[in-house]
Amino acid sequence: MQLTREEERALNGKEGEAVATAYRILLAIGESTDAEKLVPVKWAHVSGVNYNTIGDSGVQFLENISKDGKFVVKTTINPMGFDPLKINSLKVKAEFIAQQNRIHNVYERMGATKSYTCIPYEVFDMPSEGTSVSFAESNAAVYANSVTHLRTNKESALSALASALTGKAPYSELRVEEMRKPDKCIRIKSELDNELDYGLLGYFAGKISNNVVGFDGINILEKMNGKALSAGIGTSGSCGMFTIGKTDNETIDFGREEAMKVKDELNTSENGDIVTLGSPQLGIDDLSLLAHMVDGKKFRKRCLIFCARAAYESATRLGYTQTIEHSGGELLCDCCTCLTPLVDRNDVDSVVTNSIKGAYYLNNSNKVGVCLKPLKEIVEQECI
Amino acid sequence: MFKTIEGNSGARMYIKCRQIVVGSGEGEALVTTQMINFLTMIDLKSGVIKDEKHELRGRSIANKMLIFPNAIGSSVGAYSVYALKMNRVAPKAMMCNKADITTASGCAIANIPLADQSNVDIFTIKSGVKVKLGENLLQVF
Incomplete structure (x- = not known):
């Protein structure tokens, strides 16, 4: 991959350590994807926000980067581990909260929009078709490429971070028309x-x-x-x-x-102790649908509903959150099913969900059993 | 049967490859044709593959030369590669069939030498043999 003279200088540390690290990442992914050059991106969506996904070494890495790193393009971020406005009623260890706060501070210092969402395509206005972006969060990358016709590779947490710090990404794979x-x-x-x-x-x-x-x-x-x-x-x-x-x-x-x-691979339990909805998080349309489905009914077990905060706020204005909460559903913002500390195998053996992505991570990371059902069936069977 | 050619550093096989993260590393080969999700499949404290469906389950990638097709799944896997390094249980080097963005970016910040695109079938290398990666060359001993 050819770097311009300025990019070369940045790689060698002329713009500080954080930018140099970002260029090292861009160079590696550029080489691995056979890119000829770097191109500008309009927007980076960064994953690696939930403490459970990056751990202590990730926190240290980000704190180092944030010493002289600043986001130079619009940068939105993935969900964290819990809903910070409901933390008093949630069971989360003090150490987890402390580390999550450090992560929050780091992204804030670097200039991120604190979206805490895995559905940026539902929360933000979309740039025009063909715009080059850098989306980590696998569902968002696939959705952006396929439905909203933006151009992004299936970025890693670090490659999207590198794009946020430089405003650039390799011109390769799904950013190239012929490859799509x-x-x-x-x-x-x-x-x-x-x-x-x-x-x-x-x-x-x-x-x-x-x-x-x-x-x-x-x-x-x-x-x-x-x-x-x-x-x-x-x-x-x-x-x-x-x-x-x-x-x-x-x-x-x-x-x-x-x-x-x-x-058969993902459905590992015949039923569940609790219900979780979301992964990806619910957007306003999903909340509207759910409100209509559960109106006048009651969940028979705990039901965690993960949604984007922007969607929650709209839904509140429209009366949907009140209907859902009246049915016993617990609406949680800024977090999601995947790797949340809110679903702990010390408390629950199994979960009912309609999410395949959720099922994969509940099985493999949270280590709880999963019962897969479509939303309609969940409401029919788990509500009275 | 394989005579040493260059003193005791002589390799049995030299395989040309494309190095994505520079540097050299040597160790015992750990080979799999199955893809790896670094976030969910590996115990990051020990480096042991914990995924029950993976053919390498129970084996440790620590200090090995990990030879695998590519990473899959979560975008956060790049941080998992870095965590392995910080926990001192990362592979000495990695070799992919086709390196992907997650593996490449994780190796870039963890300083783990990474290569791909060799002109031979890397999966014919047997787990347990000594291999060395450096300067676009994989040496099999």
């Missing part, structure tokens, strides 16, 4: 009835395609299903984009049998 074509096509052989089916399809597709996957058999994609599909794809592999419609590539069938196989 499917390498595999999945032919859908059975009806996709709900968001869970789309999540299963996504998880299946992420294991099959390395780059871009085409779906033959989807005609209309509703937002909720698009989120579930993107999150499934982002969880299981390295694929960073999907397209709709038949393509000429190698074609793989996805029917009932394939869906069941994925479900």
Whole structure:
């Protein structure tokens, strides 16, 4: 990869340690993705915010970076570990809170917008199609490329951070028009009835395609299903984009049998002690739908609902949060199912959820059992 | 059977590759054809692969030369690579079939030599043999 003279100087430390580290990261990912050069990006969405995901060494690394690092483009950040406004009623260890506060301070010092969301595509106005951005958070990268037609690679927490510090990213892979074509096509052989089916399809597709996957058999994609599909794809592999419609590539069938196989891998419990909704976080449309579904009903068990704070605030103005809270649902902002300390295996053995991404992390990181059901069934069975 | 050519540093095989993070590292090869999610599959304190479905479950990547296709899943895996290094249980070097952004960025800040794009099938290297990576060359002893 060719660096300009200024980029070369920055790499050698002329603009400080943080920028030099950022260029070291950009150089490594540029080389690995065969980039010829760096290009400007308009927006970086950074992951590595939840203390559970970066640990003590991550906190130290970020504090070092923040000594002389400043974000030079719009930078939004992923969820943290808990809802800071409800911390008094939540069971979180003091040490976790202290470390999470250090992370909060670091991102604030560097100039991040404290969005604490994994659905930036629902919270912020989208730049025009074709704009180059740098999105870590796998579901957001897939969604941005596929539904809102921005251009990002499936960034890592560090590559998006490097873009935030420099305003640049390698011109490679999904930032290059010719590369945004499917390498595999999945032919859908059975009806996709709900968001869970789309999540299963996504998880299946992420294991099959390395780059871009085409779906033959989807005609209309509703937002909720698009989120579930993107999150499934982002969880299981390295694929960073999907397209709709038949393509000429190698074609793989996805029917009932394939869906069941994925479900068998992630569905590890027959029922759950609690319900969790979100991963990705719920947006305003999801909260509206949920409010209508649970109106006048009561959850029979604890139900944690993870949503973006911006969506929560809109939903409050529209009366949805009151309806959901009246049904017993606990709305939590700024955090999400994945790796939250709020779902602890000392307290719960298993969780009911409609999220494939949530299921993967609950099984593998939180080490609790997972019972997968679509939202409609969850409300029917877990509410009276 | 494989005669040493250059004194006791002679390798049995020299494999050309493309180094993404420079530096050299040597150690015992730990080889898998299965992809790795650094965030969820590895115990970051010990370096042991804990994922029950992974063929390397129970094996430690600490101080090894990790040979694998590429990383998958979470974008935060880059921090996990860094945590392994800080906990002194990182591999000495890594070799991918095709290095990905998560692995490359994690290795870049952890100073773990990383290479990919060799012209031979790296998965024919057997776990346990001594290997050395440096200057776009993988030496198999």
